[in-house]
């Protein structure tokens with residue numbers, strides 16, 4: 191039986207484990223965080239301790255495409271999430287009957303997801319993976335090195351297992367790195383003579399999240415993410431009568447770092463009419479702040495040749511995108527399925543072929559998502575930089591103008607709203623939803639003269655005044 195070792199029991203590591211076990215693999219999942227951090231009832235009560243994942247206390251949404259994936263592949267995990275209090279939520283429900291959108295349509299079911307805080311989502315996956323035949327999950331174990339066999343693929347290190355912090359050597363036919371955005375993989379590969387390529391953005395966004403609860407869920411905004419002068423705002427429901435509000439700034443914006451103080455955060459949120467009422471519930475967390483979220487992208491095939499075999503990175507260990515779009519888990523689940531599908535076709539007997547095939551399908555399916563998000567990021571950082579200098583941002587990139595336009599006017603036309611939601615929920619790409627349907631011209635024409643931002647909000651000057659009190 192083929193043995194796969196998965197480094198990391200985050201959402202992507204756990205989904206990868208369950209997919210491979212269903213195909214008959216023996217899977218060992220190793221995670222450095224202790225088992226107590228996965229207790230389901232503690233997660234629901236908000237008692238979270240998960241040092242291995244910096245974003246644990248931040249807003250997470252499983253996009254409808256990610257939920258569809260789980261329903262198809264791992265329906266028991268979805269049932270478990272609902273049992274733990276995950277709440278059915280339609281991503282455009284806040285827009286029904288607003289503006290020119292009209293009533294709910296039957297096909298709007300495709301925008302359904304299950305809202306849950308990240309710890310609760312993880313607890314559901316953990317409960318499922320722990321009872322999956324063929325999978326053993328060991329917590330409190332850190333992978334500190336790679337075992338290699340230099341004879342298997344001459345000239346290219348071939349990974350045959352891992353070394354743990356207590357000195358154990360675990361042999362494997364496949365090693366899968368699912369150890370997240372701060373994976374130590376590059377350093378470990380360096381130690382065995384392999385140098386993957388890493389591209390990383392110079393700056394990332396900074397997140398300030400607070401959770402609330404109330405017996406009645408307040409009205410949600412028409413779309414969870416809205417952009418404003420120098421900040422973006424995310425408001426999302428969670429499980430068990432909870433919700434969160436997050437302010438997103440540029441990592442370069444030192445002045446707005448005051449938002450990590452609850453008083454400053456509340457004064458700031460009060461200036462955004464579409465979410466101000468959401469900060470009036472019972473707070474169930476402090477303001478969780480996180481920076482260091484630069485997008486990263488790692489490649490293990492260089493100039494058409496694998497730099498390592500026997501080892502595959504999935505999820506955030508392979509690439510991270512701007513978290514405000516909530517794509518990370520959905521991309522990671524798709525990546526796990528790509529690995530499983532490649533193994534089905536290629537098998538693991540020819541490690542070079544397997545490395546090349548997995549690289550090829552990852553590049554074809556997922557790299558475009560990364561490129562598109564990275565392009566958006568570079569415009570948004572430039573726009574925020576310009577606002578910080580008191581200037582207007584000017585670019586002639588049509589992709590940015592189309593994105594700004596659709597954000598500004600999506601409530602003016604039901605078809606445009608749904609195309610916008612198809613892209614936002616990862617159910618379709620911009621090409622398919624907007625360009626090929628001929629909607630782009632209508633969007634640009636409706637947006638002529640429309641305000642830059644769809645929702646009212648403070649100017650930067652007003653925001654700075656509020657945060658400093």
Ligand SMILES: Cc1cc2nc3c(=O)[nH]c(=O)nc-3n(C[C@H](O)[C@H](O)[C@H](O)COP(=O)(O)OP(=O)(O)OC[C@H]3O[C@@H](n4cnc5c(N)ncnc54)[C@H](O)[C@@H]3O)c2cc1C
Nearest residue numbers: 198200201202222242250251333369370505506516518519
């Ligand atoms: C602020 C923020 C908000 C986000 N919001 C969303 C959202 O709304 N929707 C969404 O889909 N995504 C969101 N994301 C992205 C999402 O969190 C990631 O895509 C997701 O966590 C990736 O899962 P993963 O399993 O690849 O890695 P992780 O969740 O990072 O898990 C990695 C695991 O590896 C373990 N580990 C690390 N090193 C070792 C080692 N050496 N040995 C053993 N174990 C190790 C860690 O303990 C951890 O359990 C957000 C990210 C951020 C930063």
